[in-house]
Amino acid sequence: MAFSGSQAPYLSPFAVNFQTGFSGNDIAFHFNPRFEDGGYVVCNTRQNGSWGPEERKMHMPLQKGMPFDLCFLVQSSDFKPMPFVTTIPGGLYPSKSITLSGTVLPSAQRFHINLCSGSHIAFHLNPRFDENAVVRNTQINNCWGSEERSLPRKMPFVRGQSFSVWILCDAHCLKVAVDGQHLFEYYHRLRNLPAINKLEVGGDIQLTHVQT
Template sequence: MACQQPFFSPRLPFTGCIQGALHEGKTITLTGRVLPGAQRFHVNLQCGSRGNPDVALHFNPRYDGSKDIVICNTMQHSKWGSEEREYPAHMTRGANFTLMFLVNRDSYSVIVNGAHFMEYLHRLSFSRVDTISVDGGVEIQSIAFSNPAVTSPPPQPGYPVQPHSSQRNRTRSRQSKSGPKNPPQWCNATQVGMVMLWILCSQVVPYKNIMAGGLYPGRNITVQGVVNHNADKFCVNLRFNSGVALHFNPRFNENIVVRNSLLKEQWGPEERTGGMPFYRGHSECVLVTIMCDTNCYRVMVNGVQMFSYNHLMTLSSVLV
């Protein structure tokens, strides 16, 4: 299944299509910031975009009462159902956030900043949901989509990550005929660091770019792509001027994900625990989100937190 390109920095009110509608295991990930003076905002997962469509999930943080609260509801045939209320909101005014919706058979799992927040039982069939809308006192940096991971195949021998020469030649031939194209919106330099992943619908790798403004607590880096069928390994590096602050390196022949830092031209001790959430040989998109906290990076794969890595360099020095 082809991956849907994320929406970046959409103007509000925003309404966008969910390609292929929702299905079990799909995730939708929003990153953004609640405005300092926000009274409320909402995210709707809805059935169409015209007229007054049914809303399968209305996710509505509110800050205009004595307590911050999240209200969830469903609208069917222009009538709202009974509200479900959750305290506290965990999405404070003026703060950055990552909000994920995971589609389960019986419910939506809502994950806020990497932690499970609530479950919302389906009142409408999620297969009808083909639209997402956002409005209110919030700035959205990105809205990304990920399809479910596929069960791991039996172990296979490792192969080089680079595409075959014939594939590279075909790619160059197509590019020379069509001329240069504008980069996809989700390869914005403020969103993606250095990527060594064969990415569908994206730039040719290896890919490198400057992250304007550097990193800071609350900033998120989102990488979405497809692992090459013959990949031995890939890596995502967050770099500073003389080294690597975070080296995130899934290795398929060892079935591990290695995390490390390169400081003063020397690699530190590797961190190897935490499992292997990536699989080669499948066409499913993978969504990797690196969340910058005050003390560590938190790495989420398809909406699930898998790893944390303590900072060895100041965030503001990481620019590539």
């Protein structure tokens, strides 16, 4: 589930609640950014009108007066077979998001996430542990284009560890975040976004959750 917005310049507090019913007595997940004391995020659960112990994340991801994107990924316990293929209902369009989570195999060499349009691969995301790189590309008529490899930080995927990937479609590009941190933008090379309607995942991972 994804939200976009802009933080007010005067830093008014806000919260995102996932609750059952309409009374507010039971809140399964309470997400509450607070800007005092340098900024932190409070997470909690409310049952029968009583709050549980707070979990405080001592990192403030929001900035004064700046727009933001929030993505909440609810993980399930079932495992998807590999390779995994599914449709993207309605194809891509601005504000459309796709989320995936899983675990990298301990001996992983590579895995890939493809967004496809017919026989073309509009977006190919290919973490390569043997090269310590995250390669992005597009394949049209079985021909690969120029690779993109630059990253603002180190390789975010780690052998033997879990991960989450969030792909957000914008009018001009795809914005990709890994484990809640923005990683890169990939400008569209295929412009017919609604025709990009298939997701393929394969390689050395165990996939646990997909939302298209």
